[in-house]
Amino acid sequence: MIRGIHVLALAAIALAALSVRATESYTTRYQSLPVQDWLESRPPLAESAALPAATDLVRGLARTMPLLTIRDDARPRLPAFGPPAYVQRTMGGVRDAARIELASPGQFAIDAVPVRARLDVIVFNRRGRATAWSELMAREMDIKDPESGAAQARTAGPDERDDVWVIAPRSGGGVATVSGRRGAVGFVLQVTYLRTSDAPADLVDLSARAETTARQAAADYAGWLTQQLPA
Numbered sequence: 001m002i003r004g005i006h007v008l009a010l011a012a013i014a015l016a017a018l019s020v021r022a023t024e025s026y027t028t029r030y031q032s033l034p035v036q037d038w039l040e041s042r043p044p045l046a047e048s049a050a051l052p053a054a055t056d057l058v059r060g061l062a063r064t065m066p067l068l069t070i071r072d073d074a075r076p077r078l079p080a081f082g083p084p085a086y087v088q089r090t091m092g093g094v095r096d097a098a099r100i101e102l103a104s105p106g107q108f109a110i111d112a113v114p115v116r117a118r119l120d121v122i123v124f125n126r127r128g129r130a131t132a133w134s135e136l137m138a139r140e141m142d143i144k145d146p147e148s149g150a151a152q153a154r155t156a157g158p159d160e161r162d163d164v165w166v167i168a169p170r171s172g173g174g175v176a177t178v179s180g181r182r183g184a185v186g187f188v189l190q191v192t193y194l195r196t197s198d199a200p201a202d203l204v205d206l207s208a209r210a211e212t213t214a215r216q217a218a219a220d221y222a223g224w225l226t227q228q229l230p231a
Contacts, residue, residue: 085146093129173203178218
């Protein structure tokens with residue numbers, strides 16, 4: 001009887017330790033208390049003090065995709081995973097974040113733009129936060145697009161630095177997304193080609209074109225972004 005009580009006590013201690021460790025890991029990587037965010041944003045913990053504002057970094061896309069024009073200029077945003085995303089979570093340790101949208105030049109209706117590109121840039125206080133966000137984004141994107149809810153397929157290989165997905169043809173096709181991080185900065189670039197046919201072969205071709213454009217644009221932007229990071 002006494003031995004059984006000892007076993008239960010040890011099991012309770014072990015479970016409590018696991019719970020504390022899991023909570024510590026969760027708050028460190030994803031969500032956190034306001035005081036922790038405040039501490040991370042101050043020297044010597046802060047690793048992003050020398051970085052430009054997210055609104056300036058996100059405008060770098062206009063430099064690397066000069067054939068497109070700004071349709072919706074840089075604006076601040078609060079990065080979070082919410083409906084229709086599978087994951088429901090806010091991110092801790094964010095210094096600032098912004099979004100910009102580019103499109104083919106000319107006067108087009110919102111649903112008739114030949115090519116659109118959208119870039120989100122998130123500047124975290126520390127690199128570890130950017131890494132955690134990138135891992136969480138990859139898990140979410142493997143399930144579905146967190147904004148449209150469309151099914152996707154990963155096309156990036158295990159040795160590639162950035163993650164790449166395309167919208168499954170049954171969900172429409174013509175959409176490719178690249179997610180990556182450099183230092184304490186995370187970015188998500190999505191390229192959308194206008195669908196003009198529902199034929200399966202045409203949708204596959206459209207997705208391939210979107211992927212090619214997204215990969216090249218993300219590589220160019222990542223190169224530009226790296227130049228903005230402190231040495």
